[in-house]
């Protein structure tokens with residue numbers, strides 16, 4: 092070795108030594124900092140009431156098993172820990188809250204907009220669509236998408252809502268007198284409505300894909316739920332080699348197959364100059380679908396209230412495609428993600444909500460008959476379809492629907508990752524930054540402090556004078572605040588038309604009492620025992636589309 096190479100070797104050894112000399116104390120300091128942070132995190136967590144856990148795994152066993160079992164375990168614990176509950180899932184802190192004043196701190200605050208880690212299982216399906224995305228992407232896409240559910244746009248969908256409602260009545264008529272699960276019908280109907288309205292795909296060009304899509308979505312939800320509940324299915328590399336991983340690939344083929352087809356068709360229409368502009372303006376009496384959700388601090392009421400003059404608007408997919416063409420930064424992949432998101436969020440939630448409604452109408456015959464009387468007053472003997480103005484008169488039906496969403500909220504929980512410490516209002520507790528916070532809407536909706544006899548179906552709970560006195564965040568089926576459901580008005584209008592059409596055509600019966608409903612707290616709240624009802628026609632002929 093020459094003197095020169097010796098010098099180089101020596102200086103590189105000393106550089107390496109200096110590196111380790113600095114690295115080791117830096118690591119030690121970082122470890123001490125992390126330990127102190129962790130100690131503070133654990134100390135704050137231990138002040139929150141919760142069940143005792145085991146070393147290392149914490150309370151993970153509570154969240155294992157079938158979704159039915161998990162729901163039952165959770166309900167059992169919630170009797171013990173009423174307003175707040177802390178659990179450890181290995182090293183992860185999860186805090187469940189339901190008191191409206193605390194819920195407002197999370198949902199009403201734009202600091203805590205990021206979804207929890209569990210939503211990542213949706214990614215292969217929904218990508219970075221509105222439900223999951225965060226930061227600037229979420230903000231700009233929300234700004235783009237919210238106006239596509241403007242009341243003016245919704246009013247232009249009324250004829251399609253009617254036609255599809257009549258079509259589903261015709262399909263269900265074959266079940267006359269039999270016990271059957273109404274969820275499949277509601278699911279197919281809501282997919283077809285979404286395709287025709289938000290996506291602008293006409294019935295003529297649809298095929299059996301609506302039903303196949305709905306069934307694939309149902310199976311995908313089951314897989315996603317399994318991944319939440321079975322720890323070994325959580326890591327992607329392990330999940331991908333199981334039969335569920337392979338099934339997911341096939342299901343996503345069906346689901347994405349439909350969305351890609353829909354986008355392709357719309358693009359072809361746009362290229363040939365066939366963009367459907369919706370031109371109308373609102374009169375002041377029509378600036379609401381329901382006044383119940385006023386004050387929830389989202390952007391939807393604001394956009395309708397500030398609507399002045401005649402404007403040209405576009406339905407969801409038309410706008411997405413036009414925005415991409417006009418240079419607003421929106422890639423093909425982003426359009427696909429948003430279409431998948433709207434198709435999922437817009438269909439499974441309303442299918443569950445409408446199925447619960449039909450079961451409850453079957454059980455509460457008095458309210459069913461009162462709704463039918465209300466509909467008779469609106470429509471008399473006429474078989475005419477409902478108008479937007481008619482839906483504003485369906486006051487009792489709306490209250491029955493809201494009461495259904497209170498008792499059986501289709502989205503039973505909402506999870507967020509805390510971006511900073513939160514001091515609760517209801518108790519002297521600080522929830523530390525980094526916690527996964529779960530708003531348990533199912534519990535909020537049944538708190539005795541806010542609801543008299545919360546386990547009893549009582550549509551009067553939503554009389555204007557009662558709603559006015561209640562905390563805004565005590566009734567949040569559509570979430571609330573900046574990240575509330577963008578399809579809230581669409582859902583309410585569509586549901587009023589579907590459900591009123593069904594009630595005008597059929598008398599509904601249901602034999603299973605509410606206490607015997609076997610609730611499954613899946614991604615979407617459903618009945619594990621099926622939504623079984625019986626129907627009898629009210630008139631000789633079913634209304635035809």
Ligand code: HEM
Nearest residue numbers: 221222436437440441444501502568569570576577578582
């Ligand atoms: C009864 C029917 C519905 C219920 C109960 C419901 C409920 C909800 C809830 C609770 C959230 C918040 C979820 C979370 O933060 O994790 C949400 C978000 C969302 N919903 Fe709905 N929804 C319904 C119908 C619809 C419809 C019909 C559409 C579209 C056509 C829709 C589109 C969305 C979207 C895109 C989001 C994400 C919003 C964002 O993060 O900015 N939903 N929905």
